[in-house]
Amino acid sequence: MPEFRRILLTGAAGSLGSHLRRGLAPLADTLRLLDMNPLGAAAANEETLQLDLSDREAAIAASRDCDAIVHFAGHPREQTFEEILADTLPASYHIFEGARLNGVKRVIYASSIHAVGFHPVEAVPDTRAQHRPDTFYGLTKTFTEDLASLYWDKYGVESVMLRICSCFPEPADRRMLWSWLSFADCVRLVESALLAPRVGFSVIYGTSANAAAAVSNAHAGHLGFVPQDSADGHAAAILARTPRPDPEAVGTRVVGGGFAATGHPDDAA
Amino acid sequence: MPEFRRILLTGAAGSLGSHLRRGLAPLADTLRLLDMNPLGAAAANEETLQLDLSDREAAIAASRDCDAIVHFAGHPREQTFEEILADTLPASYHIFEGARLNGVKRVIYASSIHAVGFHPVEAVPDTRAQHRPDTFYGLTKTFTEDLASLYWDKYGVESVMLRICSCFPEPADRRMLWSWLSFADCVRLVESALLAPRVGFSVIYGTSANAAAAVSNAHAGHLGFVPQDSADGHAAAILARTPRPDPEAVGTRVVGGGFAATGHPDDAA
Amino acid sequence: MPEFRRILLTGAAGSLGSHLRRGLAPLADTLRLLDMNPLGAAAANEETLQLDLSDREAAIAASRDCDAIVHFAGHPREQTFEEILADTLPASYHIFEGARLNGVKRVIYASSIHAVGFHPVEAVPDTRAQHRPDTFYGLTKTFTEDLASLYWDKYGVESVMLRICSCFPEPADRRMLWSWLSFADCVRLVESALLAPRVGFSVIYGTSANAAAAVSNAHAGHLGFVPQDSADGHAAAILARTPRPDPEAVGTRVVGGGFAATGHPDDAA
Amino acid sequence: MPEFRRILLTGAAGSLGSHLRRGLAPLADTLRLLDMNPLGAAAANEETLQLDLSDREAAIAASRDCDAIVHFAGHPREQTFEEILADTLPASYHIFEGARLNGVKRVIYASSIHAVGFHPVEAVPDTRAQHRPDTFYGLTKTFTEDLASLYWDKYGVESVMLRICSCFPEPADRRMLWSWLSFADCVRLVESALLAPRVGFSVIYGTSANAAAAVSNAHAGHLGFVPQDSADGHAAAILARTPRPDPEAVGTRVVGGGFAATGHPDDAA
Amino acid sequence: MPEFRRILLTGAAGSLGSHLRRGLAPLADTLRLLDMNPLGAAAANEETLQLDLSDREAAIAASRDCDAIVHFAGHPREQTFEEILADTLPASYHIFEGARLNGVKRVIYASSIHAVGFHPVEAVPDTRAQHRPDTFYGLTKTFTEDLASLYWDKYGVESVMLRICSCFPEPADRRMLWSWLSFADCVRLVESALLAPRVGFSVIYGTSANAAAAVSNAHAGHLGFVPQDSADGHAAAILARTPRPDPEAVGTRVVGGGFAATGHPDDAA
Amino acid sequence: MPEFRRILLTGAAGSLGSHLRRGLAPLADTLRLLDMNPLGAAAANEETLQLDLSDREAAIAASRDCDAIVHFAGHPREQTFEEILADTLPASYHIFEGARLNGVKRVIYASSIHAVGFHPVEAVPDTRAQHRPDTFYGLTKTFTEDLASLYWDKYGVESVMLRICSCFPEPADRRMLWSWLSFADCVRLVESALLAPRVGFSVIYGTSANAAAAVSNAHAGHLGFVPQDSADGHAAAILARTPRPDPEAVGTRVVGGGFAATGHPDDAA
Numbered sequence A, B, C, D, E, F: 001m002p003e004f005r006r007i008l009l010t011g012a013a014g015s016l017g018s019h020l021r022r023g024l025a026p027l028a029d030t031l032r033l034l035d036m037n038p039l040g041a042a043a044a045n046e047e048t049l050q051l052d053l054s055d056r057e058a059a060i061a062a063s064r065d066c067d068a069i070v071h072f073a074g075h076p077r078e079q080t081f082e083e084i085l086a087d088t089l090p091a092s093y094h095i096f097e098g099a100r101l102n103g104v105k106r107v108i109y110a111s112s113i114h115a116v117g118f119h120p121v122e123a124v125p126d127t128r129a130q131h132r133p134d135t136f137y138g139l140t141k142t143f144t145e146d147l148a149s150l151y152w153d154k155y156g157v158e159s160v161m162l163r164i165c166s167c168f169p170e171p172a173d174r175r176m177l178w179s180w181l182s183f184a185d186c187v188r189l190v191e192s193a194l195l196a197p198r199v200g201f202s203v204i205y206g207t208s209a210n211a212a213a214a215v216s217n218a219h220a221g222h223l224g225f226v227p228q229d230s231a232d233g234h235a236a237a238i239l240a241r242t243p244r245p246d247p248e249a250v251g252t253r254v255v256g257g258g259f260a261a262t263g264h265p266d267d268a269a
Helices: A015-023 A056-061 A082-100 A136-155 A182-194 A232-241 B015-023 B057-060 B081-102 B136-155 B183-195 B232-241 C016-024 C056-061 C081-102 C136-155 C182-196 C230-241 C255-259 D015-023 D054-060 D082-100 D136-155 D185-194 D232-241 E015-023 E057-063 E081-102 E135-155 E183-195 E232-241 F015-023 F054-062 F081-102 F136-155 F183-195 F231-241
Strands: A006-009 A027-034 A046-050 A070-071 A105-110 A158-164 A200-207 B004-010 B028-035 B046-050 B070-072 B106-112 B160-166 B201-206 C005-009 C028-035 C047-048 C066-071 C106-110 C158-164 C199-207 D004-012 D028-035 D046-050 D068-071 D106-112 D158-164 D201-206 E005-009 E029-036 E046-050 E068-071 E106-112 E158-164 E199-205 F005-008 F028-035 F046-050 F068-071 F105-113 F158-164 F202-207
Touching: A006 A015, A006 F046, A015 A027, A015 A182, A046 B028, A056 A082, A056 B232, A070 A182, A082 A136, A082 B081, A105 A136, A136 A158, A136 B136, A136 D106, A158 A182, A182 A200, A200 B183, A200 D185, A200 E068, A232 C255, B004 B015, B015 B183, B028 E068, B057 B081, B057 C199, B057 C255, B057 D201, B070 B081, B081 B136, B106 B136, B106 B183, B136 D201, B160 B183, B160 E046, B183 E081, B183 F005, C005 C016, C005 D201, C016 C028, C016 C182, C056 C081, C081 C106, C081 C136, C106 C136, C106 C182, C136 C158, C136 C199, C136 D136, C158 C182, C182 C199, D015 D028, D015 D185, D015 F054, D054 D082, D068 D082, D068 D185, D082 D106, D082 D136, D136 D158, D136 D201, D158 D232, D185 D201, E005 E015, E015 E029, E015 E183, E046 E068, E057 F068, E068 E081, E068 E183, E068 F081, E081 E106, E081 E135, E081 F081, E106 E135, E135 E158, E135 E199, E158 E183, F015 F028, F015 F183, F054 F081, F068 F081, F081 F105, F081 F136, F105 F136, F105 F183, F105 F202, F136 F158, F136 F202, F158 F183, F183 F202
Parallel strands: A006 A027, A006 A070, A027 A046, A070 A105, A105 A158, A158 A200, B004 B028, B004 B070, B028 B046, B070 B106, B106 B160, B160 B201, C005 C028, C005 C066, C028 C047, C066 C106, C106 C158, C158 C199, D004 D028, D004 D068, D028 D046, D068 D106, D106 D158, D158 D201, E005 E029, E005 E068, E029 E046, E068 E106, E106 E158, E158 E199, F005 F028, F005 F068, F028 F046, F068 F105, F105 F158, F158 F202
Antiparallel strands: none
C-alpha cells in the first residue's frame, strides 16, 4: 500500500515534473498532476488538472484531499518583477494557503541555488547560510522559503526547501561538475523529503554525488537523501571542450553561476 | 555644510516619519518628504511629494537627484497577502529601482523585528539569524531585505535594514521593556546608518538602551549606533499594572510578541 | 501589589540567603523561608520552615501554594560523592518534583561557575559552553542543570541557572577581580530571573560589572540583568597585597580557580 | 599480541555485552567479564565476576590490573529517581574511581542518544550540542558524561562517551531508519574508541551507515569509527508495515523518540 | 611595591613608546628602555639601551633579568620584503628567544589591525578571525603572532597580541571614528595585558570607547581592558571637514583602511 | 589539449616532486621543473631549471610564461630561524612575486599540518582553525599562507594551501593511520587544486581516505578532492608492531605529532 493517498504535483508537464510523474507514482494511490500546459492522458492512478496557479480559487481547490504537495511549477529563468508579482508569488501563496485550508501536512518545494547565489564558491554555504538571491528568479525562491517558514511556525504546515542546483540531462559545463543533479537523483531527493518522519521547516541542496561540492548538506542529514549519480564521469570531456574560466568573473566566483552575472531584466527590453 | 545634498524620506507623514522629518533636517541641504497622506507646508529646506509608491513611474522619479533614501513608508500592522502584493512589495521594488536608476548610493529601510519574529526569546537572535517572519507584514520585511541584498550584490546599492522593535512614545507593556525604541533613538539609528562610511548590506536591531535585550547587535558595531534612552525607568510602573504573562503563550515565547499570535488575516474577514 | 503571591526561598539562613530574604521581600505577598538551620523570627510577610530537603515528603510539601522557587540551599564547598548522593542530588530532585506536583511555574537555581570550571580563562566560556565540572560540588551543579533542562522540556517548569562566580562581601584575590558578585548584584540577578517574562531553560553567569570578564553573558540578554557594583575599586589594593600568580597553575589557568586544583575529597580523609 | 593486557567489560551478560564479549576478545590477553547476572562458563582468555556495581569495594576492585574499562552495565529503560540514585549513579562513580585508583587509562562508556534526546530532529545535533536529557535514564547518561569529563580534566582518565542510538537485532520502526546501530557496528564502535591513540574526553554517536542521520559525528573523526552495516535495506518493509507518523508528536519531533514522550516514572506507580 | 621587578620596553623612543615610558613606570621597580634611537637621560627607575634588535646577541641580552617584555619597536609603515626580512622578523625572533632563554614569562606585543586588514568592515572581525594581512607591514604582525603562538604552545612564554588600530593624538578622519585609540587608552591596554593573571596566547583589538566598532573584543574580556577615552567628541568636526567616502573604495571597504589600498612597495621605487 | 600551457613545478627533484612530475604531465603542454638539485634529463614536454629560489632574480624569472605554479620546494624538517630566514621565506616571496609580476593566475602551495600542529587531536581542526605552528618549519608554512592571503586580497593571485599531513610510501605508525596521504592521492590533490574553477584563497588538508580523520575538510568541498587510497589496510600490522602510545605525550596529543615534541633547533647544536 503506498505511503500517501494523494499527492499533488505541480509543474507536472515540465522537465523535472515529467520525471517526478514517473518517479513518484509508487508513493501514492493517486498522483494529481497539475500544470498550465497539457498533461497528456492520465494513467490509471493519475488525475490531471490544467490550470494557472495564479488563479486563487482553482489553485486552492487543487490540493483538496491531498496529503502532500510537491510544488515544482515555475519558470526556471530570470523574470521581471512584474512577472513574479503577477505569477510566481501568488502561485506560492495559493499553494501554502491550499495546504493550510485543506489540511495538507507537508509541502515539498523546488527552491533553487539562486536563493543563495551570491555566496562565493569558496565559502561553501550550508543550509543555514543567509539568503543572497542572485536574480528576481532567486527572489521568488527566498520569498517562498520565508512564506513556508511562516506557514510552519504559525500553521503547522511542514515543508522542505529543495535548493536544486543544476538539474539537466547531463552536466554541460565546469560549474555543473559540482552543481549537477541527475533527474533520477532529483526524484530521490523528493522521495526523501516526502518520507522523512519529521521535517518541520527544512532546507537541503540538490546535487548528485559529485566529487566537488560548493554547497554543504552537513545539517540536512535527517532527510536521508543519498544521491546515486555523479557528474564525475563527464569531467574529462567537459574540461577538454571548455576553456579555463576566469576565477574573478561573477559567474565563476559565486555559487549562483551565470544567473548572478545577468543584468536587470528590464534593461534587456 | 550638511553631509547630504538631498535625502528622500518616505512615510514622512507617519508617526516615525514625523520625528525623522525633524531629526534628519540637519543632515541634508534638502529633505524630500514623501507620503500618500498630506505632509503640511514644506519648510525652507523641504520638498514634499504626495504620492503612492505603488505607482511605478512616480515612485522612481521621487528619488531623482537624491544621494540617500530613508524608506519608512508602510503599514505597521498585519495585512492580507493581496494587500502586500498590491502595495508594499511594489513600493519596495520601486524604491530600489529608483536607487539603481537614479544612482542613489544608499537606502535605509525600516525593516522590523517581525522579520525574525518566531525566534524564541531565550535564543536572543543576532543580525545573522535566519528569517522567521511572524506575519504577512513580517514577510514584506523579509522580502525587502532579500531584495536589498540583491541590489547590493548585483547593483552596488548599499543598504541598512533597521529591524525596529517597538517604536512608540513610551513602553507600554512588559515585552517593550526590552523591545522599546524611543523616537529620539530611532532618529539616532537612522543617522548612524546614513553616516557610517561603509555598510554594504547590513542589518541592525532597533531598541533603546534597555536592561533587557532579547536581540543582539553584536555584529552591527560598525554602524556606530549608541542608543541614549531606556525603558528601564518605566519598569516598576509596567510591572505594577500588568499581570504576569504566561511564558508558554506564543506572544511571550517569541521575539515577535503579539504579532506571532495573530491568526490569518483572511480568517477575520 | 507584589508580583508574586508566595516565593519559596531555600537556603534562607545562609550567607546569600540572608541577603535574598531582605532583597526579595518586596516581590511577594509572602516569602516562605526554608533552611535546615534556624531562621529566626518570621517577619510579617514571612513564613519559616526548618527542614532538610533530602526529606522527600517535607521538601515537596514546601513549595505548595508557591508561584516561584529560589533554590539556594547547598554547601558551597567540595563534598564526597557519598555526601552529594545522600544530600544535594535528592534535594534538587525534590525541589523540581515539588514544582511539577504543585504547579510552581519557575525555579531559580544557584548553580555555579564550577559547573564549567575547567574551561581555560582565555576561552571566556559563554552560557552555551559545555559542562566541565571541576569538583563533585560542580557535578551537583551540572546534574541539577540537566535535571532542570528535563523538567522544562518534559514538564514545562521554567528555570534559570545562575552560575554564580564569587559571591562574597568583597573581592579577596586577583581571580575575584573578574569573578566577584556583590550581594546586592546577587539580589538583582535573582530579581531579573524572576521577573523576565519568558525564560524557558536559561543560563546566566553571575558577576558584578567588573572590568575583566572571563565568562560571557552574550546570549543571556533576555534576562535583563545589569549589575551595578564592581570589583574595580579593589584592584589596586589586591594587586599590592597579593603576589603575581603562576599562569600555568591550575587555579589560575581555568575559570574554576582554586576548586579545580583541589584533590579528591576521599584523599583528604 | 593483543593490544591490551586486560579489559574490564561490565554488563557482559546483557544484550550488547554478549556481542562485545565475543567481539573484543582479540583485543586483550584477558577479558574480565562483569555482570550482576550469571555469565556462564569463562573461556580460556576470560575471567568472570558476578557482582553489583553499587557495591563500592567490589566495584573498585573489579578494575584492578586492567588497562581499559568498557562500561556497558545499566538498565536501558526509564527508571525512578530513587533507582538511579541507588544504582546507576553509584555504579558510574565506582567505575571511574576504580580507573583512578587502579591506574586504568581509558574508560569507554555506553552513553545514549537520550542524553540529548530533546533536540529536534531537524536540528541534527552534533557531539558538541548541549545536554537535553529526555528521561531519568537520560539523566544517568548526562551525569556520567559530566563525571567522565571531571575525571579527565582532573585525574587524567581518558574516556569516550558512546551515545548509542538504537542497538537492536534489526531496525524495527521508522525512527530506527536513522538511529539503528547493528551489533557488529557497536563492536566496531567500541574497538575504535579503545584503539584511537588519543581521545581525551570524547563524544560520538553510535549509528550504522544509514542514509538518514539525525545526529552528526562531524567532530568525532579522530576516533576512526566507520560503520559497515545499514538500516537502508529494511526501509521498504518498515515503510510498508508502519503508518505515517505525526511529525508534531513528541516521539517524532525529537531525536530521543518515544523516550521523550514517556510520563514521569512515579505517575505509573 | 610595584608588580614587576623589571620590564623591558622596546621602541621606547617612539611615539607610543614615550607614553608607555611614563605610563608603565609605576608597574616596575625598573623600566628598561630600549630603542635604536637616543632615549635621553634615564630617570631614577630607568635603564636605557640603545641598540638594534636585529643584533641577535644584544637583543637577547636585553631581556636578561626582566619579568616581562613590552615589544613596541617597529616601523608603523609599509616596508619592502627585504626590509622586513632584515629587520622586523629577526627583531621579533630575538625578543621571543630572549624571553625563552632568560625565563621571561610574558611578552606584550604591538600587533596591528593590519594583521587582519582585509576583512570587510561589515564583517566586524573578532579576535578569532583568520589572518588577512593588508601589507608587508601586516605580514610582520601575522608572522610575530604565529611566532608568539609557537612560543606559548612549545615553550610556555605567555603573550598578548595588541592589535592596535589607530593610535594618534586625536582621530583624524572618518575611519578613526571607530579605529582611534588614545595614548592613555594604549597605556591602559598594555597595563591590562601585563596584569591579567593568565593570558596564555591572547589577542585583543586596541581602540578607545568609540560609538562605532568595526572589530570585536567579545572574546577578550579576560584581559580586563576598559578604554576611557572616545573619538565621539570629534565626530561632528570630522564629518564637517571631510568628504563622504566611497564605500566601495578599498580603503573604506576593509578594516585595514588606507594600508589595504597601497601598492606594492617595490613599485614605488 | 592540456588544460595549461606551462606549469612551473618547484621541488621537482624531491620525493613528492618526482611523483608530481609524472602525475601532472598530462595537464600541461610543458612542465617546467625546478630544483636546486639535478633533475635528470628533460622529457619531451619538460623544461628543467636548476637554481636556488633564494636567488630573487632567477626565482622570479622562473615563472615567466607559466599559467600556474605548484610550489613544493622546501625542507620537510625542522630548521633554525636563521635557515628559514635565509632560505624558505625568501623562496616563498619570490614565488608569489613571480606570480604577480609574470601574471601567473594561481599558485598551489605545499603547506603542512604543522601550520596548525598544536591543535589537540580531539578538536579535529577544520580549514578555518587558527594557525598554531608547531615548529619553525610550521612557521614557514603559516608565513607563506599569510603571504598567499595578501597576494590574493591585494594582487588577485589565487592560491590553494595544501596542508599535507604525512606523505610517505606507506603509513609507518599509528598517527599515520589518520594522517597518511599516498603519493597518488597527493597528485590528485594538486590536480583538484589546479582544476577547480575558482579557489580564491583556499585551504585544504591532504590525507587519504582513512577511517580516522583528525582534521576536517568540511569547508573545502569546492576543491573537489576525493582521495582514493587508504591507510586502513595497514592498521592491523601497525597496531601489532607498535606499542600503545601515551595519550598525554605531546606527540600523541596534538595533530602535529612528533614535530610538536621536538626541542628548539638551537638546543641541539
